Amino acid sequence: MKTVRFVLALLAPLLIAPWQSAKAADVICYNCPPEWADWASMLKAIKADLNYDIPHDNKNSGQALAQILAEKSNPVGDIGYFGVTFGMKAKAQDALEPYKPAKWEQVPTGLKDADGSWTTIHSGTLGLFVNKDALGGKPVPACWKDLLKPDYKGMVGYLDPSSAAVGYVGAVAINLALGGSEANFDPAIGFFKNLRKNDPIVPKQTSYARVVSGELPILLDYDFNAYRAK
Known part of the structure; x- marks a missing residue:
């Protein structure tokens, strides 16, 4: 069964890396709205650096988690961005695939899952x-x-x-x-x-x-x- 990789973010969101086999326009991110945390610029940078087209997605954390769980047996998404507690819930239901991005070891222990199921990418006050x-x-x-x-x-x-x-x-x-x-x-x-x-x-x-x-x-x-x- 193909599980989904997700990276979460601290009191804000998490993120997951796309499958290496993904092709342009085929990378799906759940909860990356252009008006939040400058996702619009980030997706443009990903397009410029990696040539991946990632559509905007206006879900919130709960909606993203619900879709991940609904698609657990046949995942569609490649990337998920949501609050840490939602990442914990997704892992508890075996819906994530461990992934440790570059410099993962530099992320403080309390801000990542020990197995790499989720990793914080930023925080906010x-x-x-x-x-x-x-x-x-x-x-x-x-x-x-x-x-x-x-x-x-x-x-x-x-x-x-x-x-x-x-x-x-x-x-x-x-x-x-x-x-x-x-x-x-x-x-x-x-x-x-x-x-x-x-x-x-x-x-x-x-x-x-x-x-x-x-x-x-x-x-x-x-x-x-x-x-x-x-």
Whole structure:
């Protein structure tokens, strides 16, 4: 049975190397949206250096994992990019093929699978990605609890924690900041229940363009997306 190679990334995503037998336009990547982590430039560089055409794919981590598992007996994808926890789940279900890329040994032990089933390729710091021009004169939120203020009703967004890795990381970050732990997720659950009163926007895919356009003024996101917008 052909399994799939995947490389994951820290609190963001993982990646997997394509099969050596892959031909141009035949390399399939799950979850490499052009608006996320500068995938657009990366895919252009891969085309220039290796002559591989890799189509954009707008899945999130959960959707990528679901497709990998659905295709487990007859894999279609060559590359997967998703949050580390999703890589762990995929390995637990024997859906990945071990692969150790160049300089794999330089990746810290805690940021890769010992057998090479997944390897982190980058990390990000979670925070608030804010379009100040779209706040209508309101101050930039200074802490998580500020997002609960009525002033920000309809202006706050976060990706679905049950499906998107960045959404899950956001929930964990808020939980820890409010005094929670791995064994106690009540602070985060309470926070998101209260946030519902502010009509948050909860997309499943990356919403970089929506923040830049002002449609979504405040988004829980990684710093690398905010820096790119700045």
